Amino acid sequence: xxxxxSAFAINCTLKPSPAESSCDRMLxxxxxALGEHHVETETVRAVDLHIAPGVTSDEGxxxxxxEVREKILDAEILVLATPIWLGNPSSVCRxxxxxxxxxxxxxxxRGRMISFDRVAVVxxxxxxxxxxxxxxxxxxxxxxxGFTVPAGGSAxxxxxxxxxxxxxxxxxxxxKVSETVSTLAGNAAHLARLLRSDGYPAS
Amino acid sequence: xxxxxSAFAINCTLKPSPAESSCDRMLxxxxxALGEHHVETETVRAVDLHIAPGVTSDEGxxxxxxEVREKILDAEILVLATPIWLGNPSSVCRxxxxxxxxxxxxxxxRGRMISFDRVAVVxxxxxxxxxxxxxxxxxxxxxxxGFTVPAGGSAxxxxxxxxxxxxxxxxxxxxKVSETVSTLAGNAAHLARLLRSDGYPAS
Amino acid sequence: xxxxxSAFAINCTLKPSPAESSCDRMLxxxxxALGEHHVETETVRAVDLHIAPGVTSDEGxxxxxxEVREKILDAEILVLATPIWLGNPSSVCRxxxxxxxxxxxxxxxRGRMISFDRVAVVxxxxxxxxxxxxxxxxxxxxxxxGFTVPAGGSAxxxxxxxxxxxxxxxxxxxxKVSETVSTLAGNAAHLARLLRSDGYPAS
Amino acid sequence: xxxxxSAFAINCTLKPSPAESSCDRMLxxxxxALGEHHVETETVRAVDLHIAPGVTSDEGxxxxxxEVREKILDAEILVLATPIWLGNPSSVCRxxxxxxxxxxxxxxxRGRMISFDRVAVVxxxxxxxxxxxxxxxxxxxxxxxGFTVPAGGSAxxxxxxxxxxxxxxxxxxxxKVSETVSTLAGNAAHLARLLRSDGYPAS
Numbered sequence: 001x002x003x004x005x006s007a008f009a010i011n012c013t014l015k016p017s018p019a020e021s022s023c024d025r026m027l028x029x030x031x032x033a034l035g036e037h038h039v040e041t042e043t044v045r046a047v048d049l050h051i052a053p054g055v056t057s058d059e060g061x062x063x064x065x066x067e068v069r070e071k072i073l074d075a076e077i078l079v080l081a082t083p084i085w086l087g088n089p090s091s092v093c094r095x096x097x098x099x100x101x102x103x104x105x106x107x108x109x110r111g112r113m114i115s116f117d118r119v120a121v122v123x124x125x126x127x128x129x130x131x132x133x134x135x136x137x138x139x140x141x142x143x144x145x146g147f148t149v150p151a152g153g154s155a156x157x158x159x160x161x162x163x164x165x166x167x168x169x170x171x172x173x174x175x176k177v178s179e180t181v182s183t184l185a186g187n188a189a190h191l192a193r194l195l196r197s198d199g200y201p202a203s
Numbered sequence: 204x205x206x207x208x209s210a211f212a213i214n215c216t217l218k219p220s221p222a223e224s225s226c227d228r229m230l231x232x233x234x235x236a237l238g239e240h241h242v243e244t245e246t247v248r249a250v251d252l253h254i255a256p257g258v259t260s261d262e263g264x265x266x267x268x269x270e271v272r273e274k275i276l277d278a279e280i281l282v283l284a285t286p287i288w289l290g291n292p293s294s295v296c297r298x299x300x301x302x303x304x305x306x307x308x309x310x311x312x313r314g315r316m317i318s319f320d321r322v323a324v325v326x327x328x329x330x331x332x333x334x335x336x337x338x339x340x341x342x343x344x345x346x347x348x349g350f351t352v353p354a355g356g357s358a359x360x361x362x363x364x365x366x367x368x369x370x371x372x373x374x375x376x377x378x379k380v381s382e383t384v385s386t387l388a389g390n391a392a393h394l395a396r397l398l399r400s401d402g403y404p405a406s
Numbered sequence: 407x408x409x410x411x412s413a414f415a416i417n418c419t420l421k422p423s424p425a426e427s428s429c430d431r432m433l434x435x436x437x438x439a440l441g442e443h444h445v446e447t448e449t450v451r452a453v454d455l456h457i458a459p460g461v462t463s464d465e466g467x468x469x470x471x472x473e474v475r476e477k478i479l480d481a482e483i484l485v486l487a488t489p490i491w492l493g494n495p496s497s498v499c500r501x502x503x504x505x506x507x508x509x510x511x512x513x514x515x516r517g518r519m520i521s522f523d524r525v526a527v528v529x530x531x532x533x534x535x536x537x538x539x540x541x542x543x544x545x546x547x548x549x550x551x552g553f554t555v556p557a558g559g560s561a562x563x564x565x566x567x568x569x570x571x572x573x574x575x576x577x578x579x580x581x582k583v584s585e586t587v588s589t590l591a592g593n594a595a596h597l598a599r600l601l602r603s604d605g606y607p608a609s
Numbered sequence: 610x611x612x613x614x615s616a617f618a619i620n621c622t623l624k625p626s627p628a629e630s631s632c633d634r635m636l637x638x639x640x641x642a643l644g645e646h647h648v649e650t651e652t653v654r655a656v657d658l659h660i661a662p663g664v665t666s667d668e669g670x671x672x673x674x675x676e677v678r679e680k681i682l683d684a685e686i687l688v689l690a691t692p693i694w695l696g697n698p699s700s701v702c703r704x705x706x707x708x709x710x711x712x713x714x715x716x717x718x719r720g721r722m723i724s725f726d727r728v729a730v731v732x733x734x735x736x737x738x739x740x741x742x743x744x745x746x747x748x749x750x751x752x753x754x755g756f757t758v759p760a761g762g763s764a765x766x767x768x769x770x771x772x773x774x775x776x777x778x779x780x781x782x783x784x785k786v787s788e789t790v791s792t793l794a795g796n797a798a799h800l801a802r803l804l805r806s807d808g809y810p811a812s
Binding site: 133135174180 | 289290291331332333334335336338339359360361362363364365366377379380383
């Protein structure tokens with residue numbers, strides 16, 4: 001354990017690397033803001049990996065989930081970033097959540113759900129409408145599988161109804177986005193420190 | 204029965220009359236567009252009435268729902284309009300849906316759910332984000348309680364993320380909104396005519 | 407065009423064939439019920455195919471979506487079946503919806519959205535809780551991309567809270583499920599006939 | 610400030626007192642479990658009050674929200690309990706959330722959102738299906754307006770699909786519900802203590 005908590009971010013864009021990703025731009029903002037609180041962030045793009053369909057922690061040969069899972073458990077903060085399609089998180093994001101489902105049946109050495117004492121936050125970008133619904137789905141799933149959601153645990157940007165502008169192409173980051181990201185990062189880092197030094201009780 | 208189907212619209216704003224309402228502006232567009240298909244629209248603002256909490260068709264003295272219910276059943280098209288708060292339909296809108304729940308237990312003279320052969324469409328406005336989630340909740344509820352949802356059954360406008368502009372204050376109606384409203388109205392009127400002349404079978 | 411409308415069903419289970427699937431059991435009931443209305447149903451299991459991530463109608467080499475898309479457009483009724491994971495449709499189902507998103511930009515010879523005049527219904531199964539949320543998401547997406555949702559357009563089964571029984575293992579089909587399936591099939595077949603003989607207007 | 614955090618619970622049933630309420634039964638379990646962690650719970654039934662439609666902290670004469678708001682701010686833990694109607698939280702619950710929306714514009718003496726350092730959990734009961742969707746909506750709203758959601762922040766019970774049994778009428782509390790309530794209470798009490806002694810930073 002280092003002196004500071006660390007963060008692991010999963011970019012759930014549909015576009016394989018090296019295509020530019022609006023999620024990446026939002027994750028960059030969050031990583032910078034977490035850095036101000038001495039939290040380093042490692043990022044992975046889920047669609048570059050083969051995350052097999054299923055709901056166990058290892059779906060066998062060729063499944064890249066086990067290494068993603070390790071990185072999630074090695075960090076104190078999980079940042080889940082997704083684009084919006086038809087008002088909802090991407091299929092890649094739902095795949096990640098399905099694999100996290102396995103935590104419901106796994107315990108740590110104290111008999112608690114294996115993910116306990118970790119903080120999760122959500123980053124959402126889209127041309128238009130859907131961010132609140134995305135946060136809702138993700139917060140529910142993440143709390144269910146053992147993560148803690150800080151106050152202001154969501155950062156997002158979407159354009160006007162039926163818009164077609166991408167977050168990656170904005171000339172400047174809207175001030176409200178910057179403020180939200182700043183609060184999210186400060187709260188996530190604070191909460192991760194609290195829970196690392198004084199974790200949830202065993203039941 | 205007149206020659207043409209008629210529409211009944213419920214404005215689920217939180218603001219009592221005569222306060223201006225963004226939902227009203229959207230409903231005006233829809234009423235005009237339906238008018239081009241010879242469909243007349245009557246509108247009510249739900250918060251001006253006392254719609255009692257409950258899930259029956261008549262919650263007793265002082266309950267204004269029975270008259271709203273009659274107007275719904277007298278029309279071939281229901282237009283449900285709601286603002287967005289915290290990414291969701293208003294409490295007034297959820298109240299209306301709760302009262303529609305009673306249709307699940309009521310049958311017409313042919314033994315079908317009492318609302319069958321009626322079409323429902325959704326109109327959503329908000330400063331920002333939430334329209335797809337609103338459509339989702341409303342379509343699910345409306346299909347469950349017996350309405351038919353046409354292709355393109357939702358018209359909406361929201362501003363950019365964390366915006367504060369109201370639809371009622373826009374200088375001009377965005378072209379995409381006009382197009383959506385036009386399709387919604389044409390499809391709703393067409394479907395209402397089809398179902399009026401040849402309704403669902405008794406089971 | 408035959409005398410009768412046809413149905414195409416997509417099973418969005420996470421389990422590749424030949425694993426047993428609760429969705430398959432529900433789809434079997436629906437296919438039988440549609441058969442009573444002279445509608446034949448062809449079924450595909452999406453996870454057996456390679457449906458590439460993306461939001462166009464053809465994501466290039468190795469993408470199996472184009473053939474699925476053809477079958478959807480060849481049928482008058484789409485039956486979308488999904489299991490519930492963490493209270494939501496499967497990642498496989500969200501992938502299918504993402505690919506349907508392309509319909510928003512495609513028109514038929516009359517200038518209408520290419521999917522118009524087709525009916526869509528939803529089938530949901532899970533150990534527990536989530537069916538209404540699934541219907542909501544699917545109805546919204548399906549109406550947005552041009553399908554029409556009939557009255558009672560959803561059939562589902564879930565067990566008691568935190569249950570672990572699968573629909574495929576139930577000794578008998580609950581009567582309420584049978585009734586729902588019967589109504590869904592009758593309404594879908596009726597609506598598909600209406601729209602096939604008298605489709606939505608061009609705008 | 611006493612030695613121990615306190616909890617305030619809002620029952621969002623549609624039924625005015627003294628009607629029996631399934632939410633009350635669930636809230637009783639949670640209050641007992643919180644009591645084991647030296648947390649006392651006060652409960653109010655929202656439908657017994659006049660909570661005016663609106664999104665400010667005081668909608669004027671006859672509005673009972675200001676006193677509810679004070680109790681929320683006086684406690685370290687908010688327990689929000691709602692029945693499920695048509696797969697969603699009650700209109701009474703959405704009304705409560707709409708009033709909490711005002712927190713977005715209110716700050717404490719340190720310039721933080723006024724609700725910071727408080728924990729929120731969710732209790733959901735219904736005859737059938739909808740609990741995950743309820744948790745999702747409530748977690749999103751509660752995180753947005755400044756509350757922190759602990760790991761396992763939701764307790765719920767629903768019956769089998771299309772069931773009609775009420776939680777208040779169950780002969781015994783299912784063991785899974787008891788376990789969930791126990792974890793929820795332990796985590797909420799722990800997190801409330803952490804945040805009370807070491808709150809979020811000012812931004």
